[in-house]
Amino acid sequence: MRAGVLVDRDLRLAVREGWIRAAEPITDTQVQPASLDLRLGPIAYQLRASFLPFRQTVQSRLGEELGDSDLVIDRLPLAAGATLQRGSVYLVPLVESLALPPELRGRSNPKSTTGRLDIFTRVITDGTPRFDEIRPGYRGGLYLEVSPQSFPVRVHAGASLNQLRLLAGQTSMSDAELARTYGETPLLYDDDGRPIPIERAVFNDGLCMGVDLSGRLTDGIIGYRANPNPPAVDLARVDHYDPAEFWEPIKRPARDAYILEANRFYILVSKERIRVPPEFAAEMVVYDAGAGEIRTHYAGFFDPGFGFGDGSVLGTKVVMEVRAREVPFMVYDGQTSFKVWFERLRGRPERVYGVGLGSSYQHQTLTLSKQFRRPQQG
Template identity: 45%
Template sequence: MSLNPLPLEDENAGLFGTRFGLLGREKIRLMLRRKMIRVGGEIEPTQLQPASLDLRLGARAYRVRASFLPGRERTVEDQLRSLKIDEISLKESGAVLERGGVYVVPLMESLGLPESISAVANPKSSTGRLDIFTRLITDRSEVFDVVERGYEGQLYAEISPRSFSVRVHEGSKLNQIRFRRLASSQHSRTDFALSDKDLASRHRDQKLVDDEELNLRDGLILRVALSAETIGDIIGYRAQKHTDIIDVNRVGVYDIADFWEPIHARADRRLILDPDEFYILASQEKLHIPRDLAAEMVPIDPAMGEFRVHYAGFFDPGFGYTESGHPGSRAVLEVRSHEVPFILEDGQVIGRLVYEKMAEAPQELYGQIGGSNYQGQGLKLSKHFRMP
């Protein structure tokens, strides 16, 4: 009898079954138990979403001169030694991260992934709606927000508040990570999106949006809602320039009028985006993410407009579910114009939603667990504000 260990692929088959795709919260729990995900202190139940894990800031932050990637030969700590300006404690009352500054924070979670599992990260919805630009960095990496299969090491968040100065604390949650189990034939793949043909078939069986027909172009095309008939008299919000500090741990306490200017619907159904202003808008479409799929908003093709949409674009299984079965939640769009003013018109293409299969449907869906702050949303600011 051979005493050699099973190949890693077979070991993981015993742990995760035979299916490949995004791992649900039950399998993320298994990764925590197996120390594939390592945490400082106890895991918080609200960190576990249907298809992702919220990541927590550690005890210290470093202000740096500029954003960076470590590259193949260096660790993040190597770079910090040459770039950091100041070390800031996030313990007790936390610390203020100033608008326009760039900070790097070691996270409370680290990874020891097997060769069959990779990961990808993105800002949480609440983070994007505050215009906090945050990205995940790993050691010896040449890209943000991607964790290569088999990665062993610390995780870091790069944070740059763009509209508001924010107070953060040890344990604050600004970004999230999701894990993808790969078959050996998928190790070199970078695109896991369902095809337009698959999406059309799924829509015939169970509506993905509240329209009869899907607008498909390498994913589901979304259009901006700027009419009173669709979204109401207030069709968006624009961030004010000079405001108080927002504590990211405080929920439902801030007055909208102190931070945002409401944008009212116009008769011509247009909105002129001013250069370097930040807007919260909403999609015309109402969405529903089936229990066996997850979805991600990807930025619009730069050739289609002088703006960027959606820093935080991940939608867990169950988002937009209603008892009637009709899709029930709009996509909230975080929009920043670039160098020149740009006219948006009601119904203009503004983003693209790509779908990916879960390895298996999670037992608990978005809206059924804690932290589901945006189920059934229309035009909605982050959870920190008192909505009318």
Template identity: 45%
Template sequence: MTDSFSPTAPQGVLPDHAISAMIDAGAIYATPAIPDGQVQPASLDLRLGTRAYRVRASFLTGAGRTVADRLPEFTMHEMDLTPGAVLEKGCVYVVPLMEGLALPEDITAVCNAKSSTGRVDCLTRVIADGGVEFDRIPAGYKGPLYAEICPRSFSVKIEPGLRLNQIRFRRGQAVLSDAALKARHADTPLVDQEPLIDDGLGFSVDLSPKDTTLVGYRAKPHTGVIDLTQIGTHKTSEFWEEIHSDNGQIILDPGAFYILVSREAVTIPPDCAAEMAPYLAMVGEFRVHYAGFFDPGFGHGVPARGVLEVRCHEAPFVLEHGQTVGRLVYETMAAAPTQLYGTGIASNYQGQGLKLSKHFK
């Protein structure tokens, strides 16, 4: 697609066919080559490379410096991931990714953890050379990418090629205003409830589900290893404690990690993409984890809830049914993707309710 790099090209999030054009043009490169299925409707999955560096602390490179230059300052030891390796809970690792970038001057990128990564409380962020922010890649960036990985609740097993992060490309700014969101909801509902629109589409927590008292899961403190290369094999009860409520509230414990679900079923129209953002910290002693890309077509025609990854901070906090806990920021697509989420591609969470990651039975 030659118009992908035209100065008059449309603004917005780049769809799958534009990402493929960037690969063909060398704006995205990789060793080994990017296989079929790695390009998603509005993002690209990123693959872990063959080495991992156990570092003393999380770090950013800073302007004018590279990750390779700074790794010797912080590295405690180096690991070969080829046979598979366990990343220990509470430790920080840096892993070079197989993909690198040579971005055009009008294209920026933003990264995020994939849904399955966030649901096992594995904090992972992308670092770039010269970076002063995690997960943000400036226009015109040329260089390698690295994943910083810090398992929080569980130790995890990984191997080269595993996809923990994803990257989304955009041209210009295309965030929908509150007025535009209200107009869209009036035309085609974005949620199945009365919308709370304020700097995005707010969503609340469901603690009074129909026909059950099960409202979520809390990570157990002492567990075995989650093998992130294995799908549908782990026994839920070995890693998670069920959380029940019969009064529409739960008390969050400091330091604990919870999987909850939104009260609203949300829809991402085919011409939009969205990102989950945390709600204001002043509403309570907790935050919703960043694992947040929603692809075009999510929930479109198939009601789907947003799964919430919640961590409580300094003090116990009472969370109540219907309390607003986060928001979705919608952006327009630069063009329609050739495939939608849940249509003709492997989409693990279309039509979801309260659901753990794909690694569990």
């Protein structure tokens, strides 16, 4: 099998070949340019704690009958919807399962909306020591750990909170390869639509990007901080909620720095605009755990065409889900906060992000999740 990230036509073939299986038919709307949306099954198990199955199956850790274990606190049916509480840990068997050939492996990430609602999710598979990574040739079920952090969230069976990528062989690009690609097709643009010269781009096991504290395009608002005691958010409701009930806007600071409070959740935005050409997929990853006491993202996948579209889009801002850890932390305008890995595809996808797809965030600046009404900006 040719190396690269599987694209939409490959994913449809994987379904036909039985490499991706499902208790209910997989729909075309689940198939993204280089990923597959995974769906919640009919039951959520509230757990005492998170866990990894290590050398056993998930089911054996939970008891022979799912939920028959002292690890499980409660079972919540999701067919009519259920509200998941902040700070609690839930495990949901997903509708999809896998029977991968030996040359295929997988990786999972939360969807953008999931991250922007501060819902901590990660996939667990049988006999694995790591979250979100699916070993080559894996055969078995997929389970999603879900832990809302800032808002209670109402979810229904069939909803998609995370995505799956399948990969064959060597997919990642070295910094030298990434720099050559940048020289041919600039990957970062500024807010005036000008490519950022390659001499100013920073490559460090990926393409580095910074945080924007200028508020230039958002009427002086640089971000949002989650309110401490909000109502619940129903994920099925789009353009429904008043942001003021859930978020506090953050005004541009008097100087080019802002202090993030410990253990508070923020939505910020990147200084640069990124383009992902249709020949590549990308993933947002932590820059360096030693470079700051913050977690800078939950959702990481960028599909081919993000910030590119049909070629007319000159980059798109990256929305950052940020949480300071044990201590308050000061960030500076333009400070490197994350990096982006680029990966080769097995071929060009039939459809790219923002072209013929319901792509919610192609032209975003500082954008909350789609459940919230868009604030009016001058």
